[in-house]
Amino acid sequence: MGFELNFSIDPRTKIIILAIISFMVFNDVPMYVSGILVLIPFFCLFFSDYKKAAVIYILTYVIAKYLQITILPNATGILAIVLITFSYTATRMLPILMMGYYTIMTTKVSEFIASMEKSNVPKDITIPVSVVFRYIPSVFEEIRSITKAMKMRGFGLTFKSLKSPLKMVEFYMIPILISAVKTSDELSAASLTRGLSNPKKRTNLISVEFNKFDYLFLAISIAGIAVYIYYLYGGALIA
C-alpha cells in the first residue's frame, strides 16, 4: 500500500457529527442525504483500525435498507414483522451506534478535556462527561462477564429465557448499576487525590486542533442538514 493516512478528528467534530446523525435518522431524510451521512461512521471506523466493525456495519446497513425498499412493502406474515423490525432498527439505530462506538473508542480522555477547554466549556460539564467516556469501556467488560455468568446458570439466549425478556434486562441492569455506583465512587476518590479539583487552569499536554478531516466531515454533515432543510421547506425559506 505504501501510504499512511494519518486519520484523526477532533472530539468536538465527533460530537457534532454524532448529534447531526442522530437528528437526521429520526426524520424522513431523502436517500441521497442519509446515504452520505451513513458513510461517515464507516469511513471513520475504517481508517482508524476498526476495519472489521466498519465492514460489518456497512453490509448490515445495506442489507437492511435493501430489504426495506424492495421486499418489505409487499411482504406479509410473521416473518415480515421480524424483518421490518430488523430493518428499521438497523437503518435508524446503526449509524448512531457506530458513530457513538467510534467516538468512545477513539477519544482519549485527555483529548476530550483539552478540546472542551479550548471551547471554554466549564469544568462542571467536562469532568462528568469525561467520566462517562472512561466508564463505557468497562461496561462492555461487565456485560461480557455477566453473560458468561448467565450461561453457566443455564439462561443465556435460550428459548426459556426469551419468554421473560424483562427478567433478562433486570439480570443485566442490577449488577451494572451496582458496579457503576462503586466505580464512580472509587474513581472520584482517586481523581481527587490527584488534584482534579484544582481551580487553576489545567495544562494539556495533548494539543487538539481542527485539521483537514474535521473541516471535510463538518462540511459534509452541515451540507447534509442544509439540503434536508431545503427539502423540507422547498423554496419557502429562501423566498
Added chain:
Amino acid sequence: MLKMENVSFSYDEMRNANLKDINLDIGDGEVILLCGESGCGKTTLTRFLNGLIPNFFDGKREGKASLNSELIDEMPIYEISEHVGSVFQNPKTQFFNVDTTGEIVFGCENLAMDASDIKRRLDNVVRDFGLRHLLDKNIFKLSGGEKQKIACASVSAVNPEILILDEPSSNLDSKSSWDFKAIIEKWKSQGKTVIIAEHKLFFLDDVIDRVIFIKNGKIDNEWTIDEFKQVNHRNLGLRQLNLNNLTAKHPDYYCSSPEFMEIKNFRFNYGRTRVLDIDSVRIPKNEIIAIIGKNGAGKSTFANCLCGLKRSCKGELILDNHSLNRKERLKKSYMVMQDVNHQLFTESVLDEVLLSMDGENEEGACEILDNLNLIHLKDSHPMALSGGEKQRVAIASAIASKKEILIFDEPTSGLDLKNMMKVSENLKYLQGLGITSFIITHDYELILEACSHVLHFEGGKIIDSYKMDKEKLKEFFLE
C-alpha cells in the same frame, strides 16, 4: 513529617473500620506497614493522610493530623496531592484515562505544571520504572501488574514526598508482587516516605522499617521490622511474612484411591495467537486442584474452556467414562468469578438458590444455605452482603444446580487470614460433597492450606501436573 495526635473517626454510614485515639509520628524516608484484619481501620487511616477524610468521606472527627506541621483538614485536597500520592487496591477504578500516557501525566496536568516540565517528568518515570513498552496503550488491555505499575508511575510523576498505598498487591501474582517491591525500594532510595496498608506480606520483609498493627481501630502494637519477624503472625490474624516455614496440609489426596478425569484436545486461539494448547492431561477427581502460572499463562482461558464458555474450543472432558462435549460441560460445571457481583441476579439469597434448582424445592434450598452458614441471611438482598457471603451464595447456587466441577477465579485476592481460612473451609466442604474444585490462584498460603494437586500453566500449556509437593510449589512462588 506526618503526625497524628489523638485522632478518632467514625463514618456516618458504616459501623466498622472506625478509628480510636490514634497517635502516630512518621519521619522522612520511613517505610511503614499498616497491618491488621479486614475492617480494622487501616484504610481509614490512609484516608486521613491523603485528605479523602474529610474531603470525600464524611464522619465525626476528633484530634489533629498534620503534614509538615500544617493541619491536613485545613488544606484543600489538590494541595495535599502535591505532597501525598496514593495508589489504591482496584486497578480498574483508579484510572481516569483510558490510555497509559494520558494517565501518567494526569496528575501533573491537574496541578497546572508547565508542558515542558511535564514532558521531562514523563521521561523520568518512564526511565525509572522501565515503562517504554507500555506507553500509548489501552489501560484495559494491560495485566494487573502492568496496571499497578502505571498507577505507581502516575503518582511518581508528580514527585510527592509521601506515598500511600492501600492494598496495592491484592490483584497481583507473585512475580508482579516482587516487581512491586522493587518500586517501593526505588522510592525508598529516593528518600520518600512510604506507607503501605496490606494483607499480603511476603514480598515486603526487607523493604519495611516499621510495622504498625491495628486492631478494632486502635494501634495495638508497633514493631521494628526485626521485632516483627519474631512475632507469631497467625496468632494476630495476619498472613505470613516468611513463606518458607509453611507446610502443606494435604500432601496426600483427600480420597484414598482417587479416580481420574481426563482432559483432551483443549485448544483456543485469540485471533491467530494460540493461547491454550493441551493435548491430554489426567486430573484426580473429587480433589481440590490449584491452577498456578503467571499472568497470561492461559489459566483463565483454560477455566473458560473447561466450563464450556468458549464456543470455538472443542475438546472433551472424560469423566466417569463419559466423554463430555462443550454443552455438557456447561451443564456440569460452574465458575465462581473474581467479581461475584456479576453472578448474583435475584432479590434474595433464597431466590438465588431456588433459581438454580431444577424444580423449586424450598426445603432443599434451606438445607444448602444452612450448611454454608447462610440461613440467617436467606431473605437478604445478595448485593447487601459482604464479599465472603456473596461468594458463599454463589457456591450455594452451584450446589443447588448439582454441578460436579467448580472453578474459583482468585477466591482469596485481598482477603485477610481469617477470610482466607473460611474460603479454605468452604473448599473442603465441597470436596466432602464429591465436587472437584479447581482454584486459579496466586495465593501460596491458600494452596498449602487446601489443595492436594497442582496444575502449572505456562505459555498456554500445562507444563506440570503433580500431587501436592511443597518444594516444587515453593520454587514457583519464591523464585
